[in-house]
Amino acid sequence: GAGVSQSPSNKVTEKGKDVELRCDPISGHTALYWYRQRLGQGLEFLIYFQGNSAPDKSGLPSDRFSAERTGESVSTLTIQRTQQEDSAVYLCASSLSYNTGELFFGEGSRLTVL
Amino acid sequence: TQLLEQSPQFLSIQEGENLTVYCNSSSVFSSLQWYRQEPGEGPVLLVTVVTGGEVKKLKRLTFQFGDARKDSSLHITAAQPGDTGLYLCAGVQGEYGNKLVFGAGTILRVKS
Numbered sequence: 052g053a054g055v056s057q058s059p060s061n062k063v064t065e066k067g068k069d070v071e072l073r074c075d076p077i078s079g080h081t082a083l084y085w086y087r088q089r090l091g092q093g094l095e096f097l098i099y100f101q102g103n104s105a106p107d108k109s110g111l112p113s114d115r116f117s118a119e120r121t122g123e124s125v126s127t128l129t130i131q132r133t134q135q136e137d138s139a140v141y142l143c144a145s146s147l148s149y150n151t152g153e154l155f156f157g158e159g160s161r162l163t164v165l
Numbered sequence: 166t167q168l169l170e171q172s173p174q175f176l177s178i179q180e181g182e183n184l185t186v187y188c189n190s191s192s193v194f195s196s197l198q199w200y201r202q203e204p205g206e207g208p209v210l211l212v213t214v215v216t217g218g219e220v221k222k223l224k225r226l227t228f229q230f231g232d233a234r235k236d237s238s239l240h241i242t243a244a245q246p247g248d249t250g251l252y253l254c255a256g257v258q259g260e261y262g263n264k265l266v267f268g269a270g271t272i273l274r275v276k277s
Contacts, residue, residue, distance in 0.1 A: 055207070082263060084263070086267075091269070092269050092270075093169070093171075093253060093267035093268050093269040093270055094208070094253070094255070094265070094267040095267075096264060096265065096266070096267075099263070099264065107264065142207055142208075144207070146263055149262050149263055150262060150263070152263070153210050153213075154210065154263060154265070155207075156207025156208050156209070157207050158205060158206050158207050159205075159206075159207055
């Protein structure tokens with residue numbers, strides 16, 4: 052498709068398990084962003100990539116969170132040893148570059164940690 | 166504590182009524198964006214305002230950026246059920262880049 056694609060759309064996991072969330076940005080978009088949206092709250096910045104580099108990881112909540120991007124395309128957000136407070140919708144967005152262009156968001160991955 | 170405070174948090178109105186949503190901060194932003202998000206979907210950009218005092222219109226929606234670039238408002242005239250959704254404001258800090266700081270949003274419900 053032409054938009055940002057995220058998978059899985061829904062993930063239910065047990066506390067302590069690791070999860071991987073995937074984002075396929077719009078083709079040609081060099082910048083990619085991860086945000087977290089908790090119920091009743093706004094979007095919380097996690098990390099962004101320009102190409103395959105992550106100049107700003109300041110929003111990652113703890114060292115249990117990591118992200119990578121390969122081929123200036125797909126990105127994976129990994130959460131290790133999940134906790135109940137990690138439950139949220141994880142949104143990915145892409146733009147032409149970090150300095151230009153509108154952000155286009157995917158539909159998000161809803162993570163529930165039991 | 167939210168860097169951008171939105172009010173009201175929730176608004177339920179009848180079709181045809183007017184409404185205003187506010188987005189306030191003590192920080193200055195180089196630009197401010199408004200998004201609408203529907204359940205199960207990602208936010209979609211409505212408008213970007215850049216200049217202090219700027220007013221932009223998008224059909225029945227009017228967006229204003231405060232003179233000091235610390236606040237913004239969204240006014241909807243003659244609301245329709247299709248306007249229902251979560252409205253988010255987001256500010257860009259610094260002179261470049263797309264690192265957005267989001268408000269908590271205003272849930273709007275327009276009843277027919």
